Amino acid sequence: MYTIYLVEDEISLNQLIYSYMLREGWNVVSFTDGEEAKSAIGDKPHLWILDIMLPGMDGYQLIREIRKIDEAIPVIFISARDSDLDRINGLELGSDDYLAKPFQTRELIIRVRKLMERVYGKTIHTPLIVPPLGQLEYSPYTIDRQARIVREISGQEIELTSKEFDLLLYMVSYAGQVVQRERILDEVWGRDYFGSDRVVDDLIWRLRKKMPELRLETLYGLGYRLVRR
Template identity: 45%
Template sequence: MRPFHVAIVDDDPNIRQIVEAYLQKEGYVTHCVESAECAIQLKETESPDLWVLDIMLPGMNGYEFCRRIRKESETPIIIISARDEEVDKILGLELGSDDYLTKPFSPRELVARVNRALRRWERMNSRIESTHAHKSEQPASQLLVLDKERRMVFSLGVEVEVTAKEFQVLSLFSEHPNRAFSRDELLTLVWGDDYFGSDRVVDDLIRRIRKKLEHIPLETVWGFGYRLRAAEGNWEG
């Protein structure tokens, strides 16, 4: 089995060295870079399984890099920062980070948080992969088709690329047609009951799904949450 790859993005060489040593001792493959710009190049060649990300970086800051990662994937992100104000933590979490650790921190605690984030990531992927297989060759008239074996999404017969969490939410809606899910329910079912952060992450994810799949009848239940209105022939999950 391929070992997990962890990327460390920090402009402080001492922190990079210490974090790398502890993560390698835990069995992880590590990649160290000193800026978000270098991290973007690393992402194209190595595809890390988790990011350990500083906020105060030269050039592009960690918040902007976190936002860019979340537009493309749900790869776990742990922010480490000297900024310990509550507003900074909330902003980091709302932009899509999975955890936030303030400097100075215990390297052992960081390793524990990395372990937890990757276990959660594995469980989420296992749940998606264990769902029943569905054929992807469906009539082009269908607005939404999920191939759960290959984790592929089709709209009007055309494949649409989605992230792991987007696929998980679509699977949940397709398995419960016309049921309204509250934001709190979606947070628990998709992000986990130990998630700390605002339910705005749900709204952001739904907005991304609607942008990618503009034809599906994903409705807002005002003051509550969302549901997939499923008329016969419109979708298959």
């Protein structure tokens, strides 16, 4: 399990990034003060995420202290200061990436994942459980995986977009299990998707509208679950 040290003094953003990274299965330690973070440099986490403007000690000073201990630990700067000079200063001091605020949290997650894979090697992900080709039954619907068609019990075909069908198959594959929104994004949209995670909510809503007998539950704060038939 990767250990990430996050240094961000804006409490709401700190908590948001922290929660997203926990969902990725990473061990996260957060700080809101540069001096406090300095005392933990010797822990040698797998990655540092540093804001530049920090109380006590700014991000530039902090990365200098980090590099005294270890020149190889990856560092990502996040900052509201989006100037070329700040980016260049960050790179010269040994940062591996720079992300200007405001940013989408998922973009940061993707950048972290890519950087970790580059430095430490590919991580192992559990493959999607896909049923064999053919027809699946989810009463009162019949799902033809090969033809990518869904029919009601009457034989009436339900028109789904390609992405709606992909999401339906995914949820059927994990029927009875709670699936997080972020995991759905990774598996259905792809791990390089940079858009809003609200596309999942929109697609879920469209599926419910087209397939009202689909028992697709929202578990607030957790994700979605398709009730087994």
